[in-house]
Amino acid sequence: MEFVIKISQFLLSLSLLIVLHELGHFIPAKAFKTRVEKFYLFFDVKFSLFKKKIGETVYGIGWLPLGGYVKISGMIDESMDTEQMAQPAQPWEFRSKPAWQRLIIMLGGVTVNFVLAFIIYILMAFAYGDEDISVKSIKDGYWIENPLLVDLGFKTGDKVIAIGDSKVINDSDIKANILAAKSVTIERNGSQKTIDLPEDFLGQLSTSKDRSLFEIRIPFMVGAILDSSKNKGIDLKQRDIITAINGREIKYFDQFAPVLENLKGQTVTATVLRGNETLTRELQVDNNGELDIAIANDPRRFSELGYYDIVKKEYSFGESFSVGYNRFTGQISSYFEQLKLIFSPSTGAYKGVGGFKAIFDIFPNTWSWQAFWSITAFLSIMLAVLNLLPIPALDGGHVMFLLYEMISGRKPGDKFMEYAQMVGFFILIALVLFANGNDIFKAFFN
Known part of the structure; x- marks a missing residue:
C-alpha cells in the first residue's frame, strides 16, 4: 500500500x-x-x-x-x-x-513552471503557515548515527549552533544551509567547537549507506510490529511510547541499542506510555538485541511531552505573498547553488545526482497534501532551471x-x-x- x-x-x-x-x-x-x-x-x-x-x-x-x-x-x-x-x-x-x-x-x-511554484508557495503559506522546531528547545542535542559524521568528530548530544556563517534558529535551517557549508559550529558540554567539513563532503555523503545528518532525538514510539517479530500479538498499539526497560528509564530511541545488547534472547518488562496511561508489557529481545518494532514519528505528541518546542506561524492572505516570494526565491537560489556544486568535480556532489528513482524516493509513504505540494513546487523549479540550461x-x-x-x-x-x-x-x-x-x-x- x-x-x-x-x-x-x-x-x-x-x-x-x-x-x-x-x-x-x-x-x-x-x-x-x-x-x-x-x-x-x-x-x-x-x-x-x-x-x-x-x-x-x-x-x-x-x-x-x-x-x-x-x-x-x-x-x-x-x-x-x-x-x-x-x-x-x-x-x-x-x-x-x-x-x-x-x-x-x-x-x-x-x-509556467516558475509561476506555478510561486503560486504554490503563496497558497501553502496561507493554508499551512510555518511550522518548525526551535533548536534552543532541543535539550539533549542531536542524534548522530552516520559514520561519516562520527569520523568527522560529531557525537550524539551535540547541539548545532551554526552552519558555516549562518546561525541556526530552527531545525530546518540545518538542511537549508548544509549543502554549501564548509563548517559546522556545535555546542558540547557547554563549550562551542567548530568542525570543518571536507571539500567533497557531499560526494562522501551521497555514496554513504547512511545519508542521515543531524536527526532530532525522539522517544521509542511504536510504529508497527514486524511480522517476523517475537512480539507479534503483544498488546502494543501505534503511538505507544516505550519509556523504560526492566525499570530503567530510557528517554531516547538511540539509547535503547546498548541496553538491549546486554539482554539478547531475554524477556524484559517494558514500561509503556499510552496517552496519559502507564502500562507494562512483557517483550522478547531477539538474538540480535532488537525488539523488531518499527518506530513512528509524531512531532506534535513529542512537543506535548516536552521533547522540544514547535514554533507555529500563521499568515493572512496578504502576508502570504511576501512569505511565498521569499520561499520561492530562496529555493531558486538554493537550487542554483546545488548546480554549482554538481559542476565542481572537487566537491563530489555529482555523485548525488539522481534520476526518477531519486525523485520517487522523496515522496512520503503516507498521503500528505502539504508534502505533495511542497515537493511539486520544488520539482517545478527544478524542471524550469534544468530546461533553461x-x-x-x-x-x-x-x-x-x-x-x-x-x-x-x-x-x-x-x-x-x-x-x-x-x-x-x-x-x-x-x-x-x-x-x-x-x-x-x-x-x-x-
Whole structure:
C-alpha cells in the first residue's frame, strides 16, 4: 500500500508539471497562430495509450513516462522532422514567426513552471503557515548515527549552533544551509567547537549507506510490529511510547541499542506510555538485541511531552505573498547553488545526482497534501532551471539561438540547427543515463 501511495503522488506530480509546462508552450503558440500538431503527456514511442484529434492538434498520453512534448509545425525539435523542414515555410509555422514571438513560445514552459511554484508557495503559506522546531528547545542535542559524521568528530548530544556563517534558529535551517557549508559550529558540554567539513563532503555523503545528518532525538514510539517479530500479538498499539526497560528509564530511541545488547534472547518488562496511561508489557529481545518494532514519528505528541518546542506561524492572505516570494526565491537560489556544486568535480556532489528513482524516493509513504505540494513546487523549479540550461535539445538551447538571432540579425541555418539538436539530444540522453545510472549504482552498491 505504501508503494501505491508513493507512486500515485509521483505520477500525479509529474503529470501536473509536464502538462502545465507544455501548456506554457501551447498557449502562446496558438495565440501567435502557430500550428501545434501534437500535445502529449509522456512519450508515444511506437504507440499511444490514448489519443484524440481536436481541430489541428492530436492530444494524447504516451506509454513512456519520461516527460511530454508539444510538436509545433516548422520547428526543429526532438521529432527531427526534416521532411517538413525541407518544404517551403508556411505562415502557420514556427519558423515563419518573428524572433520575439518564437522566444515567447520557447520561454512559455519554464515561465509556467516558475509561476506555478510561486503560486504554490503563496497558497501553502496561507493554508499551512510555518511550522518548525526551535533548536534552543532541543535539550539533549542531536542524534548522530552516520559514520561519516562520527569520523568527522560529531557525537550524539551535540547541539548545532551554526552552519558555516549562518546561525541556526530552527531545525530546518540545518538542511537549508548544509549543502554549501564548509563548517559546522556545535555546542558540547557547554563549550562551542567548530568542525570543518571536507571539500567533497557531499560526494562522501551521497555514496554513504547512511545519508542521515543531524536527526532530532525522539522517544521509542511504536510504529508497527514486524511480522517476523517475537512480539507479534503483544498488546502494543501505534503511538505507544516505550519509556523504560526492566525499570530503567530510557528517554531516547538511540539509547535503547546498548541496553538491549546486554539482554539478547531475554524477556524484559517494558514500561509503556499510552496517552496519559502507564502500562507494562512483557517483550522478547531477539538474538540480535532488537525488539523488531518499527518506530513512528509524531512531532506534535513529542512537543506535548516536552521533547522540544514547535514554533507555529500563521499568515493572512496578504502576508502570504511576501512569505511565498521569499520561499520561492530562496529555493531558486538554493537550487542554483546545488548546480554549482554538481559542476565542481572537487566537491563530489555529482555523485548525488539522481534520476526518477531519486525523485520517487522523496515522496512520503503516507498521503500528505502539504508534502505533495511542497515537493511539486520544488520539482517545478527544478524542471524550469534544468530546461533553461543552454543545451540545444532543451528550451534553453532554443532560447540561446534565438537570442543570438535577435542580437546579430542572422538566423542559424536549418542544417546547423539539425546538427545542434542531435548533439543536444545525445548530451541529454547522456545526462539521463548518468542520473539514473547513479540510482542503480546506489541501489546495488550502497
